[in-house]
Amino acid sequence: MKKANILATAALATLLAACSNDSDVLNTPDYADTPIGLNVNVGPMATRAGYDNTNLTGSSFGLYLTTEGTNSDERYNCTNREVKYDNGWTIQGGQLLWKSNDATVTYYAYLPYIGTVSDAANYAFAVQTDQSSDSNVKASDFLCTGTQTATAGTALDINFKHALSKLNVTLKKGSELENGVIFTSVRLSNCATATTVNLTAGTAGTATNSGQTITLYAATPNKQYECILVPQTFAQSLKVEITDDNGKVYTFTHNKDLTFASGKQYTLNLTVGRDKVTTGTISAESWDNEQQGGDLVTE
Template sequence: MRKTNIFAMVLSAVLTLSGCSSDEAFTPPTNYPTDGKVRFTVNLSDATTRATLGSNADLLSSFGFCINNEASTTYTYKNVEVKRNDGGVWEPQEQLLWQNATQPVNIVACFPYDPNETGNLANQSSYQVSVKADQTDKSDYSSDFLVYKKTGFVPKKDLDNNSSVPITFKHAFSLLDIHVKFGTEFNSNGLLADNIITDMKVSGSILDGFCNFTAEEPVVKAAGAGRADPVSAETGTFTAATEQNRNATATYSCILIPQTVTANYFRVSFKINDKQYVWTSPSDVTLEQGKKHRLELTVGKETVIAGSITLSDWTEGETITGGEADMTTSADATTHTVSLLEAGQLTKELIDEALNTGSELKIRGSINSNDFATLKEYKPSSLINLDLSEAETEELPSEALVRASYIKEIALPKTLKKIGMQALAFNSELVVTNWADLTALEIISDDPFNSTGLTGRIELPNSVKTIGTDLFHLCTKIESVTVPEAVNYINSHMFYCCDNLKEVIVKGNITKIYTYAFARESEDNVKLTIDLSTCTSVPEIEDNILFGRTPSNVTFKVKKDMASAFKADSDWKGQGLDQCNFVEVE
């Protein structure tokens, strides 16, 4: 009997221990859902995103959600859309289940949801993001980009009291708030009662970028090359002037990709009574991820005076000093910009996107031969204007844009030191629009502009020291050319078949004129004046410098008392040049 009691006690103890073990294995922890379903509580790290987006994510339509379970592909969910229903509950568009209460997983979520993304969000190091160029619609939140990441999420301990994933989205882009204070002179004809600003735009930043979800915290950076069109900002509040000496104010905002914009590229422009005002930052502007930057402008009748840019966690902070800008007639409204952070990144797709709504393309940043190859091979359906003035390169390579016949006007890079052989040749409509800006240009190689549409008066930059042969070969629309002082020769075929050429002005002391320099083949019905009045002696000449021209249609301007020397020179006389007209000048 005693043995029986002992056995009963032992059996009871075993059952008790077994019961404890069973409870630990099968009884759900407090916050773990009994049905194993994934649920959501969604908030924002700041009360608002844009000025019009309310708190607690109440206006977010949906977001993408990923569970990366390294122990099970069955319980891995790559990119599932989660929508907010009419009752305010977030519902995944496919069933999501936890593997169990203790299996650690990595969670990634982002707004807006991208239905085209089929990969695992948690493994994306180059997830494409962008902001819109038109952000004027207060109800459009698609330029926001919100992210959430939690590594090693264990349902047993990390679910909230509602058995939900507590998602707190963070801002991954930058917000620019513009505060405009009107000068009191706007009250001179009555207190300023209405906002008179129109067409508020922010220029200079790249509109495309990438998010790296594999980083400890998701990181967004601007694309190496991307659209850089002006962003039309959302209109905020307007406060009217209440007294003659009080300032009216207006606010605007836009969302931008995090990046550093080089000095003199970041600009804010707007119109008042059809007058264009532009403020340009004289120093680099760094747009930080998750930060709100405040730009304060005071606007007078004729100028914009910038106070400072400040930033912090979607509120205020570090100061970037501004400057002032006069009224201007900016062409940004019709020019579409592609910005390259690294040379060699230009693609046909970027050009297509930039030219989607216009015919003027501006390329900014470092460029190289690969970028020129992309431009040369590009075949649009109509002529375009190409602005490379803010592109950075020292050389326009040989044949860089040869036969790129779609180019109507081109502004060359201001940093150019050399134009290569046939760089722009055989483009019948092409015109260079910014000769005066090319102050670093030193070398122009052979045949660079053959058969182009160059027209009117051209003054080559004073910095040019070397000019190759056939400079303006078959440029039939040119009327006047000025040769810089550092060049002491007229190279062969330099003005060959420039049939409408009326004037060549030489600034330097020309010592030699090479063969066929001014030759033409068509009927000679244009009078040509060649100004050699800076020459201290009669230049040496090769054969046929005026081939096809009638000597009586050519006038040489020479120094006082030198006409007889030109006429008497045996080489000049041998080509019949003594029959040309000679005019002596002081």
């Protein structure tokens, strides 16, 4: 009798274990044909104007998504689909879906959105020459993600990065300069303003200087100025002009080549004297804080 009870108990345990395994299989989520969600943010940015996490929702962005083996089925793929914010980020033209749990899905995005992109590897973009206002600095900022791989069942992480370059200019008054002098504008000469961005890689190409002049944004009037630049090399031609409230122009020039790279920001520290402008160093770091640096020489 005891032997029969033991056998019955063992059989029951085996049955329960089998049911438990079946339950585990049944409880595994199946994401086939379920909607794809989005998490959207932008990486660190030290500029006072331009795009950051507080103002992304005022603009729409373009999304490219490819699901391998689906023959461009529009339920699982999109090309330059606009994404807008309306109490949450909404993919225009219909919701995109996961094909299956194990489908290979890649995607990339850029901001601000434009309706027609003829060549995603050579997207033309230009910065504003007058960046003295918040709106014009923002209009000069270009964000992209580069190509990412998605995981079914999780939201797409749209982690935007700044594709161009940024220059910060800090001004200090020399001891011989009159205390009442107020700096009213800072301009950078001999600039290129147009470039092409590879949306799939998330980087901008190095432009050729075209002799343009950019007026900088006064982040802290009389002290801190900044602008967004397309990546470019100043071949012994970087020139900063500082104007005071009396109309006097103080000029700094640099007699060495200086390259502004995609995704990096630079800080130029200047001391403005009565008759000349001098500098200590110019430092460079990625907008993810990878430090570099070097000395500048005053002409």
